[in-house]
Amino acid sequence: MNIGIIGLGLMGASFAKRLSPQKDKTIYGIDQNKQTIQTALELNIIKEGSTDPGKLIKKCNLIILALYPTMIKPWIVENQQYLESGTILMDISGVKTNIVEPVQAILRKDLELISIHPMCGRESRGINFAQADIFDNANYIIVPTNKNTPTAIEAAKQLGKDLRVKNISILSCEEHDRMIGFLSQLTHVIAVSLMNTHDNSHLVEYTGDSFRDLTRIATINEDLWSELFLLNKDILLDEIDQFLDATKHFRDSLEKEDIDEMKRLFIQSTNRRKLFNK
The missing domain is CATH 1.10.3660.10 (6-phosphogluconate dehydrogenase C-terminal like domain)
Incomplete structure (x- = not known):
């Protein structure tokens, strides 16, 4: 699996740290900060990194959107043209109703967004505070809508297992x-x-x-x-x-x-x- 992580801050880089050692995964990193990308490369948690999403995301069949909530929809509008058909996207935003449904409404029909929320985090911000073990005792919520397929829901469950979270639950956006x-x-x-x-x-x-x-x-x-x-x-x-x-x-x-x-x-x-x- 080729995974693109959009945003290499605390959470995005923590995803990369946990997933990059797994032999069946190749991690690509996208961030607007060149120094952050350089740090991720030096930490060996991504294979390649870029400030230009168009250069890398076409290689990925899973995209993790570790962005601030209001940045997610604009990112989709600008960059979904580069994604291969069948790509699954997962946002990790802390709220869902006002993020997921508007994004799904403008998403290409051959792409799918399934929302997840690992219930973990730290008070600090930035790649230098990222930790692989942030997921170890975390609750992990999958938030599907009626636009999600069983395949995407199962992919979200598998990601939770790969992150080694403690509990995996499913809730609606409202719940x-x-x-x-x-x-x-x-x-x-x-x-x-x-x-x-x-x-x-x-x-x-x-x-x-x-x-x-x-x-x-x-x-x-x-x-x-x-x-x-x-x-x-x-x-x-x-x-x-x-x-x-x-x-x-x-x-x-x-x-x-x-x-x-x-x-x-x-x-x-x-x-x-x-x-x-x-």
């Missing part, structure tokens, strides 16, 4: 975006808001594990996450509203010194958190 709105986007909003509550730099010497754990993801790629939030705006606003309601309820219980209700909330949260330890 995915609702899930990601709560599990990922809302948690980032909470972490960012917590860090912005006070100018808390003077507290660094006193920080404990709880604060570090809660705010780890407050170190955030502002360009990427602004896009993700806006593309999932309605769902994320609803999740924020539900969180504010839960916070207000806890605040009211505290103000009333309702210790029974506070204990009930503690017990409920403890029991729900245990489910994630499995």
Whole structure:
């Protein structure tokens, strides 16, 4: 299999690091940054690299789109002319409804886009932070639509196996975006808001594990996450509203010194958190 990875940042280069040692795969890299391509060649994670997609992607039968979400459709419009008939494309974007359906609508009939989402990442960005083991304990979501064939869905499953992810699941675009709105986007909003509550730099010497754990993801790629939030705006606003309601309820219980209700909330949260330890 010849795999073209479009975008050799943190995730794209991590794909390359995991897949390039596999003898049945040849990895080609496309990136707008020449130095990034040179780094990928020096790391021996791609066979060839270029800033010009037209030079390499015609060699590939699988394309992994490791681009910022709003870059995916323009890339398809500009470059699908170079792709061989039957090529499968896989985007890894963090939101789906407002990305996948518009792209599928303009895609050539002899090409196919199947959306995937490895639930992994790091706070850092760029090829220098890429790691093959980023996938080791990851959940991996396949997000097909009615335009996808069983062949493409099976190819997405096989890629997950090749990445050696922990779990492979299938969700619809709507299910995915609702899930990601709560599990990922809302948690980032909470972490960012917590860090912005006070100018808390003077507290660094006193920080404990709880604060570090809660705010780890407050170190955030502002360009990427602004896009993700806006593309999932309605769902994320609803999740924020539900969180504010839960916070207000806890605040009211505290103000009333309702210790029974506070204990009930503690017990409920403890029991729900245990489910994630499995």
